[in-house]
Amino acid sequence: MRSETYSRDRYHHGNLPEVLIDEGSKVLAEKGIDGFSMREVARRAGVAVAAPSHHFGNAKGLLTAIAAQGFGKLAKNMELAATASRDSEDRVVAMCQAYRAMGMSDPGYAAIMFRVELVDESDQRFQEQAARAFGLFEEALERAASRSVDAAQISYAARTLWATMHGLVDLKMIKDQEAEELIRFAVRTLLAGIR
Amino acid sequence: MRSETYSRDRYHHGNLPEVLIDEGSKVLAEKGIDGFSMREVARRAGVAVAAPSHHFGNAKGLLTAIAAQGFGKLAKNMELAATASRDSEDRVVAMCQAYRAMGMSDPGYAAIMFRVELVDESDQRFQEQAARAFGLFEEALERAASRSVDAAQISYAARTLWATMHGLVDLKMIKDQEAEELIRFAVRTLLAGIR
DNA sequence: ATTAATATCTGAACGATGATCAGATTGAGA
DNA sequence: TCTCAATCTGATCATCGTTCAGATATTAAT
Numbered sequence: 479m480r481s482e483t484y485s486r487d488r489y490h491h492g493n494l495p496e497v498l499i500d501e502g503s504k505v506l507a508e509k510g511i512d513g514f515s516m517r518e519v520a521r522r523a524g525v526a527v528a529a530p531s532h533h534f535g536n537a538k539g540l541l542t543a544i545a546a547q548g549f550g551k552l553a554k555n556m557e558l559a560a561t562a563s564r565d566s567e568d569r570v571v572a573m574c575q576a577y578r579a580m581g582m583s584d585p586g587y588a589a590i591m592f593r594v595e596l597v598d599e600s601d602q603r604f605q606e607q608a609a610r611a612f613g614l615f616e617e618a619l620e621r622a623a624s625r626s627v628d629a630a631q632i633s634y635a636a637r638t639l640w641a642t643m644h645g646l647v648d649l650k651m652i653k654d655q656e657a658e659e660l661i662r663f664a665v666r667t668l669l670a671g672i673r
Numbered sequence: 674m675r676s677e678t679y680s681r682d683r684y685h686h687g688n689l690p691e692v693l694i695d696e697g698s699k700v701l702a703e704k705g706i707d708g709f710s711m712r713e714v715a716r717r718a719g720v721a722v723a724a725p726s727h728h729f730g731n732a733k734g735l736l737t738a739i740a741a742q743g744f745g746k747l748a749k750n751m752e753l754a755a756t757a758s759r760d761s762e763d764r765v766v767a768m769c770q771a772y773r774a775m776g777m778s779d780p781g782y783a784a785i786m787f788r789v790e791l792v793d794e795s796d797q798r799f800q801e802q803a804a805r806a807f808g809l810f811e812e813a814l815e816r817a818a819s820r821s822v823d824a825a826q827i828s829y830a831a832r833t834l835w836a837t838m839h840g841l842v843d844l845k846m847i848k849d850q851e852a853e854e855l856i857r858f859a860v861r862t863l864l865a866g867i868r
Numbered sequence: 869a870t871t872a873a874t875a876t877c878t879g880a881a882c883g884a885t886g887a888t889c890a891g892a893t894t895g896a897g898a
Numbered sequence: 899t900c901t902c903a904a905t906c907t908g909a910t911c912a913t914c915g916t917t918c919a920g921a922t923a924t925t926a927a928t
């Protein structure tokens with residue numbers, strides 16, 4: 479019985495990058511960004527303090543990789559949530575709920591995914607995953623809007639609603655009991671506004 | 674000619690707390706939250722590293738004080754912006770613009786004012802200033818809405834728009850040339866939605 | 869005016885962190 | 899099998915936040 483999470487009997491770990499991402503997101507979930515450190519992650523992975531740098535360059539690199547994974551999860555959750563409804567407005571609401579759920583239940587990811595100063599936004603994989611999540615969102619909104627709405631309006635609406643959800647979650651403005659109602663309010667007023 | 678910003682000839686500084694807040698916000702503006710440190714602020718104030726702790730407890734305490742001052746500035750800017758217009762919708766837009774202007778031109782404040790993990794939200798002065806800014810916002814929105822809209826709707830709308838502005842600024846989703854248009858879009862659709 | 873109490877600041881220390889670098893170890897391809 | 903690149907270690911460095919005893923100044927009380 480070893481107290482460390484991962485064995486250290488081999489000099490070469492095998493799949494250190496993945497393990498570091500996993501352990502890193504666990505640390506974030508448990509202690510938040512304040513309790514996060516490269517050394518802590520290295521400890522949990524049972525590896526020397528300098529090892530992570532070889533794969534991710536620096537702390538920002540690891541956080542960026544975790545954030546990219548987070549956006550991948552968000553996209554998946556949003557897709558899943560959307561399939562539950564047939565009504566196009568309901569689908570947008572469901573996606574917003576997925577966004578909220580991730581921000582609330584997975585505080586580790588939420589704490590860094592949108593933190594410009596913590597993440598390297600120029601990272602390709604990060605951009606891909608973030609764009610994928612936002613793309614799903616935009617698409618769903620486009621379907622919920624009437625056909626007569628032009629592209630510029632749709633773009634405005636998508637960005638506005640995305641920003642709204644981000645704000646509501648980031649500022650913790652959604653109380654659990656009224657989440658459904660408040661989100662639906664935001665979606666409905668926006669759709670009503672562009673129709 | 675002294676290189677230090679403040680003299681150190683007196684053992685007792687006189688108004689250290691204010692100076693620390695000033696220097697702290699300057700550091701934030703220049704180097705962002707990454708470059709911010711108690712030691713750096715102490716250096717600029719020409720004071721021992723331990724001095725700030727006596728007034729603000731810890732780093733979070735100083736950041737909280739700076740953030741509170743930031744909300745005070747924001748409230749002032751919003752009030753000022755609102756007086757420029759007579760139309761109630763225009764006033765809401767002007768307030769949003771003030772919000773945005775602060776987020777963009779004063780990145781030092783924006784970097785911490787809404788960062789839960791950096792700030793002590795239970796701090797009284799912080800709460801007061803933040804509530805004041807939001808209160809102005811809520812009030813302006815209430816005036817812009819028609820009289821038939823009930824209080825719950827107004828509350829939803831205020832929170833939604835505040836969140837939207839926060840999201841747009843935080844995620845840097847507003848490009849300069851379309852700022853006016855996008856903000857007006859957000860305000861107008863929201864008002865249209867609740868009318 | 870003198871003294872006591874309080875507020876303010878110093879200087880040195882401690883533990884922890886991110887980053888760097890030479891060198892050890894391993895695995896993959898010639 | 900041998901070579902070379904990839905991977906990881908261990909030690910080091912500068913910096914950071916915080917703490918604490920003690921020095922200095924201000925205020926209040928006598």
